Amino acid sequence: MRLLQRFLIYAVLVLGAITCLIPLLWMVSTGLKPIEQTMSLPPTWIPYRLYVEQDGRLTEIQQADLNKYPADKIVRKFAPRWENFKNAIHAMKMFWTYLKNTLILCLLTVIGTVASSSLAAYGFSRVDWRGRDKMFMVCLATMMVPFPVVMVPIYCMFRWLGWIGTLKPLWVGSFFAGAFNVFLLRQFFMTIPKDLSEAARIDGCSEFRIFWQIILPLCRPALMVVALFQFMYTWNDFLGPLIYLTKQDDYTLALGLQLFQSQHGGTEWHYLMAASTLVALPIIILFFFTQKTFIEGISMTGIKG
Amino acid sequence: MTRAEKRNLWIGLAFISPWIVGFLAFTLFPVCASVYFSFCDYDVLSRPVWVGTLNYSDMVTDSVFWKSLYNTLYYAFFSLPLCLVIALLVAVLLNQQVKGRSAFRATYFLPSLVPVVASSMVWLWILNGNFGILNSALEWFHVKGPQWLADEKWTKPSLILMAIWGSGNTVVIYLAALQDVPRSLYESAEIDGGNAWVKFRHITVPMISPVIYFNLIMGIIGSLQVFAQAYIMLGGGGPNRSALFYTVYLYQNAFDYHQMGYACAMAWMLFLIILFLTWIATRSTRRLIYYGGE
Numbered sequence: 001m002r003l004l005q006r007f008l009i010y011a012v013l014v015l016g017a018i019t020c021l022i023p024l025l026w027m028v029s030t031g032l033k034p035i036e037q038t039m040s041l042p043p044t045w046i047p048y049r050l051y052v053e054q055d056g057r058l059t060e061i062q063q064a065d066l067n068k069y070p071a072d073k074i075v076r077k078f079a080p081r082w083e084n085f086k087n088a089i090h091a092m093k094m095f096w097t098y099l100k101n102t103l104i105l106c107l108l109t110v111i112g113t114v115a116s117s118s119l120a121a122y123g124f125s126r127v128d129w130r131g132r133d134k135m136f137m138v139c140l141a142t143m144m145v146p147f148p149v150v151m152v153p154i155y156c157m158f159r160w161l162g163w164i165g166t167l168k169p170l171w172v173g174s175f176f177a178g179a180f181n182v183f184l185l186r187q188f189f190m191t192i193p194k195d196l197s198e199a200a201r202i203d204g205c206s207e208f209r210i211f212w213q214i215i216l217p218l219c220r221p222a223l224m225v226v227a228l229f230q231f232m233y234t235w236n237d238f239l240g241p242l243i244y245l246t247k248q249d250d251y252t253l254a255l256g257l258q259l260f261q262s263q264h265g266g267t268e269w270h271y272l273m274a275a276s277t278l279v280a281l282p283i284i285i286l287f288f289f290t291q292k293t294f295i296e297g298i299s300m301t302g303i304k305g
Numbered sequence: 306m307t308r309a310e311k312r313n314l315w316i317g318l319a320f321i322s323p324w325i326v327g328f329l330a331f332t333l334f335p336v337c338a339s340v341y342f343s344f345c346d347y348d349v350l351s352r353p354v355w356v357g358t359l360n361y362s363d364m365v366t367d368s369v370f371w372k373s374l375y376n377t378l379y380y381a382f383f384s385l386p387l388c389l390v391i392a393l394l395v396a397v398l399l400n401q402q403v404k405g406r407s408a409f410r411a412t413y414f415l416p417s418l419v420p421v422v423a424s425s426m427v428w429l430w431i432l433n434g435n436f437g438i439l440n441s442a443l444e445w446f447h448v449k450g451p452q453w454l455a456d457e458k459w460t461k462p463s464l465i466l467m468a469i470w471g472s473g474n475t476v477v478i479y480l481a482a483l484q485d486v487p488r489s490l491y492e493s494a495e496i497d498g499g500n501a502w503v504k505f506r507h508i509t510v511p512m513i514s515p516v517i518y519f520n521l522i523m524g525i526i527g528s529l530q531v532f533a534q535a536y537i538m539l540g541g542g543g544p545n546r547s548a549l550f551y552t553v554y555l556y557q558n559a560f561d562y563h564q565m566g567y568a569c570a571m572a573w574m575l576f577l578i579i580l581f582l583t584w585i586a587t588r589s590t591r592r593l594i595y596y597g598g599e
Contacts, residue, residue: 009398016395017412023470024415026438027427039436042444116323123320129313130306139324142332146530146579148555148572150335152342152565156349157335176327207316236420238533243560254422258537261426269430280423287418291411298414298474299481 024280031088031274032080036063038269049079081270088274091264094248095278098256105170105252106234112174113181113230114223120177121185122211126197136186143179147239155243165246170237174230181226184300188222189215225297228290235283253279343569353566360570370571372546373554374578376461380550381528384465388472389520396479397509410480414473425537428467429454454538457547464535464548468528475520482516483509514594521590525582529575532556551575 025045030038033047051058052069061069089095124136158169192215200210216223241255251259257279261272287294306314318325343360345353364370395413399406416424431437432453440450453463490508499507510517532552535542541557542549555575559568 009401009403013395013398013403013409017409020412020416020470020473022438023424023427023431024419026431027423030430041436041441043436043438043441116327120321120324123317123324127313127317127320129317130310131314132317135321139328142328145332145336146526146572146576148530148552149339149569149576150332151572152559152569153335153338154331155559156338156565157330159349173327173331175323176331177321177324178327179324182324207320211320232418236422238420238422238537239556242536254420257422257426261429261537269433269436272426273430276423276426280419283418283420284415287411287415291407295410295414295477295481298477 027273027280028277030269031084031277032082033084033270034081035268035270046078047080048076051075051077084270084274085278088271088278091268091271092256092260092275094251094256095253095275097249098251098253101167101250102235102252102254105167106231108171109174109234110227110230112171112176113178114227116175116177117181117226118185118216118219118223119211120182121189122215124182125186125189126192126194126211126215127207139179139182143183151243158244164244165250167245167250169244170234170240170252181230184226185219185222187300188219192218221293221296224290224293225300228286228293229297231286232283339569339572342566343573345566347565347569348563349565350563356566360567361574363567364570364574369546369549369554373542373549373551376547376549377529377531377551379461380464380468380531381525383461384468385521385524385528387465387469388475389517389524391469392472392475392520393479393517396476396483397505399476399480400483410477413476416471417473419471421533422537424467424471425534428463428534429538432463455544457544460539460543460548464531464538467534468531475524478516478520479513482513486512511593511595514590515596518586518590518594521586522583525586526579529579529582 029045029047033044037044037047050061050063050066051074052061053073053075058075061074066074092098120139124132124139154169155164158164161168163169163172196214197210200214201207205214236254237252238254238258241252245251245255248256248259257275260275264271342353344355344357346356346359347353399409399413403409419427431439434440434450434452434455437450437453439453443450451459453459486509490512491504494504494508530552531550535548535550536553536556539548542553551571552575555568555571558564558571
């Protein structure tokens with residue numbers, strides 16, 4: 001009975017895990033296939049080349065010529081088409097520009113978010129001033145406002161500044177401390193004993209130095225979480241670039257991929273999947289190197305909520 | 306106020322000054338402007354013209370608005386409970402003494418990491434009616450799969466399916482909460498002869514109820530604002546606007562039709578709907594949530 005139960009648990013978990021992975025494997029697999037193998041029925045999972053054996057030598061043949069040769073002479077060999085990636089980058093035309101824009105935005109927003117929200121979180125947690133907690137409630141309340149409500153006025157504001165069609169609207173905001181990150185960091189700052197700051201104050205340490213040299217180094221894990229989430233957010237963001245960017249020179253990878261799909265979608269699935277893999281892969285690799293931070297971050301958001 | 310208090314006030318304000326500027330520029334001003342625009346006819350190019358409640362009364366007679374609202378509620382009503390229940394089931398199973406738990410957790414989490422544009426492309430391909438693997442898999446069971454995204458009956462279920470696939474971060478949140486439930490509670494239940502269901506129903510669920518509530522509220526807010534995947538995969542709303550979601554229609558009004566006033570009015574209506582639904586969710590679950598120590 002217990003054995004059966006354990007078997008069932010594993011069976012369900014493995015089945016679920018496979019379901020999670022299949023779309024991603026299918027993406028990579030399609031990205032490595034020649035076009036005729038993308039549209040075969042039943043589907044081909046492993047990209048291959050066909051050869052015919054003649055006089056002990058293998059000669060490659062085309063799919064269309066398959067029935068010209070005896071079936072027992074046909075040899076199938078695993079052959080991923082790595083050149084699809086090169087061709088997809090080529091077909092996207094400005095892939096490297098997209099990548100550059102995306103990385104610039106990631107860098108700026110990560111710096112902006114970490115700097116501004118750690119400052120604000122410090123002010124909300126480690127300095128005692130009148131009205132602080134009321135002000136913090138206001139800060140929390142801003143999280144209630146859905147983006148569509150402020151979308152149009154913010155767009156108009158950037159338009160008035162002449163920033164539509166530049167990257168500025170996508171990073172300037174991150175230098176002004178979003179409520180969620182302030183909240184996350186404040187939770188962390190509050191766990192550090194007050195005596196630490198008091199001792200430094202008695203020694204004549206300025207408040208900024210306490211922040212910079214004592215508190216921040218102690219909060220590296222939390223800062224990592226904020227930085228990582230911001231990086232992810234910027235890399236993945238679709239709506240922001242869609243609204244603010246007008247020139248293809250300024251496009252991010254997300255927007256560039258969508259543009260590519262709208263131009264080449266429906267037929268060149270192998271290139272589209274290769275391009276999608278290129279957009280998704282950096283995030284997946286990043287995840288594997290920073291798994292602990294990720295999981296901690298996600299758990300933190302849930303539990304403290 | 307003493308001198309020290311005054312000094313602290315200035316120091317505190319200096320530290321939070323980035324937030325204050327952000328609050329004024331990206332929340333307070335836009336919120337006020339948005340209220341004003343919602344009573345105006347405004348196309349960005351010319352000055353807003355006050356039209357009173359016209360935008361709001363237009364909404365009542367706009368059949369596309371109702372369709373988008375229906376689509377969104379349909380999507381939220383099915384995707385949210387399914388995601389919450391399936392994620393909880395997976396998390397509970399992972400919380401048993403299983404080998405390779407962190408590998409499983411990473412695997413379940415993976416789909417939610419994939420950039421939404423990339424996952425939309427993958428699902429476009431999976432849901433392809435002729436060559437998609439979903440229909441090939443159904444063929445195994447001798448089921449003729451529909452033309453998912455080209456069939457108005459199946460567009461919303463397609464997106465719901467995709468939402469379930471991407472709900473791995475909920476699993477991680479649940480699992481973190483489950484790991485905080487004291488083992489001793491389960492042990493005492495075992496002594497009293499409680500079976501798995503009893504333990505789940507009377508220990509697990511109450512103990513993690515604040516997290517379930519958190520996921521529920523976040524889910525309501527998120528699923529009512531579903532945008533990117535629908536916009537990317539179905540452009541203007543798919544066949545017969547069957548997947549024209551609220552925010553997609555709002556976006557179209559703002560940036561395709563240049564009816565900024567109408568878009569703002571729609572945004573406020575969305576805000577009210579979200580408030581109303583969260584209020585209902587809070588009211589109906591209030592007595593079921595257990596906060597330790599209270």
